[in-house]
Amino acid sequence: MGLEAPLSLIEGALLGGLLAAAACRVAWPGRWRPAGPRACLALAALALAQAFWSGFTWQFVGGYALLSVLAWPWRARRRWSRLAGAIGLAGLMLAALGPWAILPSPRLPAPRGPHPVGSTIYRWVDGGRAELATPDAADRRHVVAQAWYPAAAARGRKVAYMDGLGRLPGSVYGLPRFIFRRFGETDTHAALDAPVSTGQARWPVVIFSPGYGAPRAVYAGLLADLASQGYVVVALDHPYESAIVQLADGRVVGPAPFQARGDTGVPHMERQVLVRAADVRFVLDRLARGDGLGPLSRRLDLTRVAAIGHSFGGATAVLIASRDARIRAAADIDGMLYGDVRAAGLRGPLLLLESGGTQQMPRYVRATRAVMAEVPAGGWRYAIGGSNHLSFTDAERFLSPPTRWVAARVMHGPRGAADTQAVAVDILEAFLRGPLRDEPADVTAVAARSAQAWPSR
Known part of the structure; x- marks a missing residue:
């Protein structure tokens, strides 16, 4: 029906990047420590570019909170604290994803008739x-x-x-x-x-x-x-x-x-x-x-x-x-x-x-x-x-x-x-x-x- 993608390329990249970074921090904390700062800088640059291109987008409020936590250099030394951190990150991932149940703007199909x-x-x-x-x-x-x-x-x-x-x-x-x-x-x-x-x-x-x-x-x-x-x-x-x-x-x-x-x-x-x-x-x-x-x-x-x-x-x-x-x-x-x-x-x-x-x-x-x-x-x-x-x-x-x-x-x-x-x-x-x-x-x-x-x- 000629429908556009529900998210722009930059929005999809930012949302996907935030969720992937959070999943990486939970699943591979050892790999995250050296790569995390660079990933957060890249995501922050992408967030600024998205805001410049589209203006404030309320759906990203949860994503900004998730990015702030990812950028915080905390280390969990005990098992219970690692578990609590993983649960907290999972909650923030849901908070980042949930607002996207509603799109920033509707995407309509192009008319099918012979006339503009x-x-x-x-x-x-x-x-x-x-x-x-x-x-x-x-x-x-x-x-x-x-x-x-x-x-x-x-x-x-x-x-x-x-x-x-x-x-x-x-x-x-x-x-x-x-x-x-x-x-x-x-x-x-x-x-x-x-x-x-x-x-x-x-x-x-x-x-x-x-x-x-x-x-x-x-x-x-x-x-x-x-x-x-x-x-x-x-x-x-x-x-x-x-x-x-x-x-x-x-x-x-x-x-x-x-x-x-x-x-x-x-x-x-x-x-x-x-x-x-x-x-x-x-x-x-x-x-x-x-x-x-x-x-x-x-x-x-x-x-x-x-x-x-x-x-x-x-x-x-x-x-x-x-x-x-x-x-x-x-x-x-x-x-x-x-x-x-x-x-x-x-x-x-x-x-x-x-x-x-x-x-x-x-x-x-x-x-x-x-x-x-x-x-x-x-x-x-x-x-x-x-x-x-x-x-x-x-x-x-x-x-x-x-x-x-x-x-x-x-x-x-x-x-x-x-x-x-x-x-x-x-x-x-x-x-x-x-x-x-x-x-x-x-x-x-x-x-x-x-x-x-x-x-x-």
Whole structure:
């Protein structure tokens, strides 16, 4: 899938050197005494070079402690003290290795489609809607959208992976902000404000809504891949629900207090999906105005629009598609349905794409069957075997390969994000080709090419 190595060469050399030096000191103390000072000097030089090249990397804090102990000229003369020293060094080796369960920055696969990818970001304010998530009655609703699109060339400044880097709140996703310090290094494989491809005068549009609490950033791998197939994919952030959003006035905000307290019961979700649907409707209206769209001005075919989303975003996509005639197709990726979905109002087909057949909760099964049975244009329902709910996101790419392996088995979905997203994009592209391009496409045949994508009943 074109993935980069999880560690840079210098990081791998430093981490491997620290662990090898510690193992040598424990296993061959006699050989270590003459060679140890030179080894520690070499490791210290490597640590300085790494810090100069990449800046402070919190994952190396345990490694620095290990290096300090290795450089200390202690000698254990008694057996018990040698044993204690070996146990202490083993503990420091674990402390040096453990933080690397989380990588300094995610490594994303290159898009597979025929088009290079550009991206531009819009930070808008809906002056007609009050912001209900803040105490200030004068606050208006902010909506942030990032468009990923077919570009003439992928040259220019790369698009940042996530909002607010350098100005993050104390925690994001419940993790301390220092964990994200180097996320600016992530290559999104998209050029900021690149000229749009001249392959078509106007390009079909796909509106994407993320999962509950998830920022648009964690879908960058999927969104760039879909855009490279020939679609303008407009991904929304829903402020005061998303983990992190940078607003039009420059503020960087996280979840509102009621979201932060975990108020995610069904009544809250039923209310919140209406807020999200209004965000999508506002974005469609704003795109239709045509002004202030930068490279996408006069390049959008707004007669060919689809709505897709993951998890709670899938519920958003289906709800808005049932209420807005501008939307010609909808896809729900592994999402429970919420809101009063008027299936008969869906103008085009519906795709339900699930993770590994795990969506078997009675409420989900009842709701999706009822909706699918009433969609005038029909639709498809597939499960991607071996995937889990987070496989559609970039979340696993925050983790080192061994940690991914463990996490996948805990979540009962060993299929990785790269494979899951590739299969999902292939099925989505085949599904969208008819309503957005008027081209024949056999969704069933495309799904059948994946050994682990099957119809889900």
